[in-house]
Amino acid sequence: MAARRPRPAASAEAVRPVSMADLARELGVSMTTISRALSDHHSIGPSTKQAVLKLAKKLNYQPNHLAAALRKGRSKLLGVMVPYIEGRFFASVVHGIETAASRAGYSVIMCQSNEDVAQERRNIETLLSAQVAGILVSVSRTTLDFRHFEKVRKQGVPLVFFDRVLEGENINSVVLNDQQGAFLATRHLLAQGCRSIAHLAGPQHLNIYKNRRQGYLDALSSSDITPNESLIVECDMSVEGGQTAMAQLLTLPNPPNAVFSAGDSAALGALQLLKSRGVRVPQDVALVGFSNEALTLVAEPNITSVDQRCEEMGQAAFRLFTELVEAGNAPISQRQVVLQPQLFERASSLLGVTDKSPEANPAA
Amino acid sequence: MAARRPRPAASAEAVRPVSMADLARELGVSMTTISRALSDHHSIGPSTKQAVLKLAKKLNYQPNHLAAALRKGRSKLLGVMVPYIEGRFFASVVHGIETAASRAGYSVIMCQSNEDVAQERRNIETLLSAQVAGILVSVSRTTLDFRHFEKVRKQGVPLVFFDRVLEGENINSVVLNDQQGAFLATRHLLAQGCRSIAHLAGPQHLNIYKNRRQGYLDALSSSDITPNESLIVECDMSVEGGQTAMAQLLTLPNPPNAVFSAGDSAALGALQLLKSRGVRVPQDVALVGFSNEALTLVAEPNITSVDQRCEEMGQAAFRLFTELVEAGNAPISQRQVVLQPQLFERASSLLGVTDKSPEANPAA
DNA sequence: TTGTACGCGTTATCAC
């Protein structure tokens, strides 16, 4: 060992991480041996293997995923794209994805399209350039065609859509059964004895809102009720939109005694307006929302709502991805996972039980 | 051009993306030329450059970031770790980071520690293995020391902490001035004429709550008010915690006429309890929360709260990272960015203005 | 069981 040298400039220089070559040199064996020991290959002596692992730990060996990925042609990176990460829904889905991915040894590259197709296109390019192992995406609102996804399948990169999906294509997807959710919500109102049920509908060019409206109609006809067009008001699903829509409903000759809103914010708006007009909820008008946002437990009374299984959706999306990997991503694959929604009954729609506990209460 | 061949098994095989070598072969030049043309190198003929770019577009050239990163020893990946992605705060910060990063050509690898040091340690290893260009992290609640971050600085990887920071170290960080936020909140209550102000304090081993408590005390003494220990109640900042704490305050011989809560959920709990006891807000008790969560605009009355500048924090964190990169990540660097909070005054604390618009109203 | 040799796609360093 050399004599004490003047310390090298306070270790100002960055230190290169220990590579396989370092281990090989130190141990006097070839890199192949190192590689095999580390990857638990079968043709490796137990003693050498132990020696390698021990030295790796001692020297703080740090694998270079980039190099491995370059060699194998595919990384352990998973691309995830959402319209935006803010807000409960996508944050929860991403949480679900990340948790599952991390457990399986994947890292998540997260990107946002900001509801912009151009950005979505750029993100896809970036993800492909990063040699991701797969791409999970919820398309932006302005996405109308699949062209920029063609390259993804061409390269054999597993592609899974979740929540927001374009229809009429051979795709793998995970979606919520919105129609069923709306059906449950409406049937619940019917079970409470309401016969005149209004619907605050969302923009009908979006699948989710179209399906929710259909579920509402299904429930009505299952009870032999003829839908009344004047009880269906389309709005933008904002709080203000809900207020306006509710005000409009109250001007009817025969106002409804129940409202099913396709979104929680609009439901809140409706609730605010009802209270401001002195209409009691649920006694005079029962109310159900959709999405099970946090606000449903803050509003007074608490708002009954349909839960979207955000986290399960994330898990399911990742799981579908792994299935595609195992199946060799057969190009003609088309797998659809449909999650079943869950109704949480709360005070805003429970007639005769006005002060129910805010505890989650899953209905069948 | 060859005669029509039997189509190759319905293109079942994955297609390798076009590489620089492909362009070189097609154009009859060397790869060096291609590389230079694509990276806008100075010693390159304008005509050849145009030809290369044109062909690249035509053949749909797709750069391989992995290979570039391997060669250069550092990628365009940015590691971001948060305790969890759910909830408004971290989602917004990540949104801010991702937006800024994407603009600067970086991709974000997002991971969660789930408030677990061990997971945090593993994530750091993973990020380093991915050769990230830098790491932005908000430490988990169970993190007590910096050991697992030592390797990061050793390797010269820029490291930025945001929001949750360990103290007493040479670190780069972006934090909110919690003390100032609490000061603003309390001073606002004083300005409303309240002299007996209680404080719902959070767990005092966490910096943010300690600082908020201090800001509260500062404001009191700036008005020559002697703090009353019985008016300071520590709770877990949950809705239920807020209810319990508020109930306790109401049992005092001289209950307060104002409450500053270190969190919005606890403020909501306090509000609920006050209403259930028939105490009017703000007339009998004025109320201010902290974090400016969505619930503040849902509660009735809307709750005055301190905004944490989530998105700005994300932007600032990324900006700090880029500064470190440009400065060559000088090992002894220590930069602190302190964001100024903003008070949003709402009905819960405005005496004489009970039905103020829910619009955001930034106070000085 | 272990070692040799090569290639993954890109960039930096020379030489021309």
Added chain:
DNA sequence: GTGATAACGCGTACAA
């Protein structure tokens, strides 16, 4: 202004 070559760190047929 352009080209040949080496190197980044790792995985894997193939040979020993």
